[in-house]
Amino acid sequence: MNLVIIDPSKDAVTSRGVTLSDRRFIHIRDVHQVVQGDVLKVGLLNGLLGLASVEHIDEESVSLTWAELSQCSPQPLPVTVILALPRPKMLKRVLQTLASMGVKDIWLIHSYRVDKSYWSTPILNENSLYEQMLLGLEQSGDTNLPTIHIRKRFKPFVEDELPALVEGKRAYVAHPYQALPCPPSELLPTVLAVGPEGGFIPYEVEKLNAAGLSSLSLGQRILKVETAVPVLLSRLFPVI
C-alpha cells in the first residue's frame, strides 16, 4: 500500500482527518509500523492526494490528521479495455494491474472460450470489484476509481454497444494471427480488446473487426492475459 485511500462515502471523514480500523489500519500498523507523528501518503477517492500525520494509534484504530492535500492523481490512460472474462484467480490480478496502470474504463465480456462457471465467481460482486480496484490504486498511487461494465452476451455487446465505444478512437483486438505489429505509440484515445485463454474464436474476431477493431499482434510468443495486458498497454502508451 503506497497510498492510503480514503473514501468519503464510506469512511467517517471530518475536516480535520479520519479514523481507520479496517484492512488499511492493519496494514498501517503491521507493515508501515507507524508511531504517533509519522506521516503517510493519503488520497481521497476520486480526489486529491497528499499527506496525513498519525495523531493516535492503538490496538483498534489509527487516527490521521490531514497535513496537506493538494496533489493530483497521475494522468489516466485514455483507453477502454475490453476483456474476455478471465478465470477468477487471474481476474483479481488483472483488475489490480489495470487499475494500477491507470485504465479507467473496463468492460468484462463473454466469449466462446470463457468458461460459463467463471460468471458465478464472487469476485464479480460490486464490493469485491471495488476492493480489487482499490488495491491497484493503492499500489500505484492513484485515487481515481475505474468503472467496470459487465456484459454476459458477446453478440449484443459487439453489435449494439461497441461501435459507439470505438467512434473517434483507434481500436484493436489482441490477436496473434493475420495481425499488424504493435503500432507506434501515442497518447491517443484507444479501445483494446483482449481475448480469453485460447483466444477469441474466428467468428468473434470477425465481429470485432467489423465493429472497427484492427487485429494487433505481440509477436510469436503466446502470453498469459496477465502478462499480455501490461505489455500491450506499455506499447500503446509509452508514457505510463
Added chain:
Amino acid sequence: MNLVIIDPSKDAVTSRGVTLSDRRFIHIRDVHQVVQGDVLKVGLLNGLLGLASVEHIDEESVSLTWAELSQCSPQPLPVTVILALPRPKMLKRVLQTLASMGVKDIWLIHSYRVDKSYWSTPILNENSLYEQMLLGLEQSGDTNLPTIHIRKRFKPFVEDELPALVEGKRAYVAHPYQALPCPPSELLPTVLAVGPEGGFIPYEVEKLNAAGLSSLSLGQRILKVETAVPVLLSRLFPVI
C-alpha cells in the same frame, strides 16, 4: 500448455516418440481432451519444435509419435535480468513471466528490502525452478530453458561479478527517482536490474550505478514487480 515440452534427459524418448504419464499427461487428457490420431504441438527441451500425433491414450499415460520436428524456438531476448528476490508467491509468477517472454539469463540477488525468510522458500530448489521455467516455456511456445543464478550477498555480486556482466551492453536499474525515461528500444544486449517491493535503497542504487547501470523510470506510477517486468521488457524490446 500451448506446447508439450519433452526433456530427453528425463523422459524416455525414442526415435519414434515418447510416452508421458506425469502432469503433462494429465493436462493433455483433461484440458486438451485428445483422442487417438490427434496432433499436438511438441518441442524438445533446448531443441526443435514441431508436431506429434497421439498413438495411444489410456487411464495412465499417453504415447506420442513424432510427426515433424523442424521449427526453431522464438528468438530469445538478449537480456540479463537481475531481480531482487521477490516474495515466494510473486517469485513463481515472475519466473514464469520471464521464461514466457524469452529471457534466458536470470540472476536472483539479495537487497536490503528483501525479507531474509524469502531465501528459504522451496521454490528456490532446483526442481521447482525447473518447473516454473517449464511452465513459462509451455505457455509461450519456447523450448530454451533459462539459466538462473542465485546470489545471496549484494555487495560481492555488484562489485565482483556485475561489471563483467555489464561490459559491452546497455545496462539499467529500474528506479523511479532521478531517472531517465525509458530509452528508445532496439534489440541490443541489455542488463536490467529490478528491485524488491519498496525498491532498492539509495546505497544499493549508488552501487548499481557505479557498476554501470543507469537508472530507468517507468513514470509516476509505482508498479508491482510482476507488472513492472513485462512493462520494462516490452519497452526495451519492441519485437517481443
